[in-house]
Amino acid sequence: MMHEPELDVLIIGAGFGGIRMLHEARRRGLSARVLEVGNDVGGAWHWNRYPGARTDSESWVYCFGFDKDLQDDWDWPERYPSQPQVQAYLKHVVERFDMHREIELNTRVEAAVFDEGRDLWTVTTESGQRIVCRTVVSATGPLSAPQEPPYPGLADFQGEWYLTARWPHEPVDFAGKRVAVIGTGASGIQVAPLVATVAERLTIFQRTANYVLPARNYVLDDLQRQSIKSRYDEIWEQVSRQAMGMAMNPANRVIGDVTPEQRQRLLEAAWEEGGFRFFLETFDDVFVDPESNGAVSDFIRNKIRTIVKDPATAELLCPKSDHPFGAKRPPLGNFYYEIFNRDNVDLVDVSSNAIDDVTETGIRLADGTELEFDIIIFATGFDALTGALTRIDIRGRGGRSLAEKWQDGPRTHLAMAVDEFPNFFMIAGPQIPFANAPAMIEPAAETIGEAISQLRDKNQTRVEVASEAVEEYNNLLHAFYNATIFPAGAKLRAWWLGTNVEGKTLGVAMNFGGFPNWAASVKAEAAEGFKHYRYSATSHAQLTPAADVKAGADVT
Numbered sequence: 001m002m003h004e005p006e007l008d009v010l011i012i013g014a015g016f017g018g019i020r021m022l023h024e025a026r027r028r029g030l031s032a033r034v035l036e037v038g039n040d041v042g043g044a045w046h047w048n049r050y051p052g053a054r055t056d057s058e059s060w061v062y063c064f065g066f067d068k069d070l071q072d073d074w075d076w077p078e079r080y081p082s083q084p085q086v087q088a089y090l091k092h093v094v095e096r097f098d099m100h101r102e103i104e105l106n107t108r109v110e111a112a113v114f115d116e117g118r119d120l121w122t123v124t125t126e127s128g129q130r131i132v133c134r135t136v137v138s139a140t141g142p143l144s145a146p147q148e149p150p151y152p153g154l155a156d157f158q159g160e161w162y163l164t165a166r167w168p169h170e171p172v173d174f175a176g177k178r179v180a181v182i183g184t185g186a187s188g189i190q191v192a193p194l195v196a197t198v199a200e201r202l203t204i205f206q207r208t209a210n211y212v213l214p215a216r217n218y219v220l221d222d223l224q225r226q227s228i229k230s231r232y233d234e235i236w237e238q239v240s241r242q243a244m245g246m247a248m249n250p251a252n253r254v255i256g257d258v259t260p261e262q263r264q265r266l267l268e269a270a271w272e273e274g275g276f277r278f279f280l281e282t283f284d285d286v287f288v289d290p291e292s293n294g295a296v297s298d299f300i301r302n303k304i305r306t307i308v309k310d311p312a313t314a315e316l317l318c319p320k321s322d323h324p325f326g327a328k329r330p331p332l333g334n335f336y337y338e339i340f341n342r343d344n345v346d347l348v349d350v351s352s353n354a355i356d357d358v359t360e361t362g363i364r365l366a367d368g369t370e371l372e373f374d375i376i377i378f379a380t381g382f383d384a385l386t387g388a389l390t391r392i393d394i395r396g397r398g399g400r401s402l403a404e405k406w407q408d409g410p411r412t413h414l415a416m417a418v419d420e421f422p423n424f425f426m427i428a429g430p431q432i433p434f435a436n437a438p439a440m441i442e443p444a445a446e447t448i449g450e451a452i453s454q455l456r457d458k459n460q461t462r463v464e465v466a467s468e469a470v471e472e473y474n475n476l477l478h479a480f481y482n483a484t485i486f487p488a489g490a491k492l493r494a495w496w497l498g499t500n501v502e503g504k505t506l507g508v509a510m511n512f513g514g515f516p517n518w519a520a521s522v523k524a525e526a527a528e529g530f531k532h533y534r535y536s537a538t539s540h541a542q543l544t545p546a547a548d549v550k551a552g553a554d555v556t
């Protein structure tokens with residue numbers, strides 16, 4: 001039986017990455033389809049719809065840069081768009097480019113198996129649908145596999161409970177309720193200030209104090225929006241040169257260049273400016289020089305002590321001396337520390353007195369203390385970077401799964417490809433830079449699109465990255481990592497090192513070498529003819545009927 005693949009590209013996920021990849025495939029004349037588990041597009045911005053959810057990137061760089069008309073016809077209302085604003089933007093993009101017919105919602109991918117005899121993937125969904133395609137591009141997102149609350153007693157809890165990462169569509173009524181928030185990462189510190197204003201009592205359970213920077217969100221007026229639109233070329237140019245893919249300038253100074261008085265003045269000004277500008281526009285050595293990092297860390301601790309009136313609470317909120325600024329991803333808060341001055345907000349330190357269990361009426365700590373709640377919010381984080389991929393049964397050459405291959409931590413080429421997994425690419429996969437996501441998606445989609453187009457142009461059926469290239473990239477990532485303060489995050493359970501997940505092996509799952517280097521390498525790969533990739537053609541012209549392809553089975 002002669003078969004052609006049903007599709008050139010099957011894309012998993014309809015968030016920023018999947019939508020951008022679909023556009024790339026279409027513009028190259030490749031047949032493509034997106035499978036999305038959610039009932040709407042948006043990815044992270046579909047699921048994380050908790051009150052207070054908004055980006056930490058400024059709106060004018062948290063968008064696509066591939067189409068000038070798209071840029072011109074979209075108005076961002078605020079400096080940092082809220083979850084509804086980002087999702088509305090992504091829906092607008094899908095609408096504008098008429099993408100709906102190629103996006104299948106409510107469809108969970110369960111497995112993807114590579115058929116070595118025919119160089120094709122068979123993708124199986126939860127409902128039993130099987131799709132045979134030449135290539136698979138996963139755009140499952142780095143932070144999309146939430147950790148389930150690990151408390152057996154939760155099933156008996158008589159109140160309501162929510163995961164920030166799976167927030168319901170219906171509004172949650174906090175008025176007059178006793179509410180617990182567990183977790184003080186970016187999600188917990190965003191939801192808490194809004195809950196504090198309506199709940200009768202809000203209790204925040206903190207295990208590790210974090211450095212929360214003030215976001216200083218503001219509404220953009222007409223002139224600001226007009227100015228942004230007129231400067232987009234300049235904005236993307238800045239983004240391409242900036243370490244985190246943001247429209248900011250490097251500080252062009254290190255801590256040793258200034259006097260203590262100047263240092264204080266610079267940090268004060270940047271604190272007022274808000275957002276990541278606080279560290280990106282002050283000193284260029286914050287993540288590499290312990291003295292610079294120490295100055296920034298102490299500055300923030302002093303701010304916490306200034307804002308929070310109760311000295312004991314302020315001390316609990318101050319990150320400890322073994323926690324350099326940035327060793328865990330610093331969140332942006334909207335009046336986070338300020339809520340601890342309210343009478344209805346308590347902080348419970350669970351660093352040494354852990355949460356033992358959820359009871360019928362609330363939370364029990366290790367020392368036996370029981371606290372009663374009507375609502376519990378779990379902002380307990382994600383099986384980041386690898387989780388969304390290893391939860392799918394993805395099997396490459398030899399029937400080996402990605403989960404098995406990454407048992408000791410992920411190893412990729414430029415966060416884009418994996419050896420032994422031919423015709424498989426990732427948009428923003430593990431080992432992406434610590435940077436603004438939409439900026440990273442752009443070069444990745446272009447290069448992956450080109451790699452797939454070349455299969456057709458060269459009349460080949462298989463493309464696979466060389467193991468040596470993966471090895472080389474990983475050596476580089478380790479060198480970056482070891483030259484920075486980031487290793488301190490391992491014992492602080494930083495999600496980008498995997499240590500936030502029980503039993504997960506420490507891996508350098510992020511590239512700490514900055515966005516521009518990585519983007520240049522991604523672009524060079526295409527410009528230099530994919531010298532780290534091997535193209536080949538199968539001698540088999542026939543395609544095994546999809547029903548015969550089983551997970552891990554050898555197909556000959």
Ligand code: NAP
Pocket residue numbers: 053054055056057143182183184185186187188190205206207208329350355379380381382492493495500
């Ligand atoms: P997270 O940063 O991993 O924070 C999880 C929090 O839950 C930590 O405070 C952690 O404590 C706590 N926790 C986990 N298990 C616990 C337990 N058993 N007992 C007590 N505390 C527990 O997760 P996240 O806040 O969801 O953020 C993850 C990432 O998503 C962010 O860093 C960011 O990159 C992204 N994000 C971005 C935005 C934005 O752009 N605005 C918003 C939300 C999320 P420990 O620290 O002690 O482990």
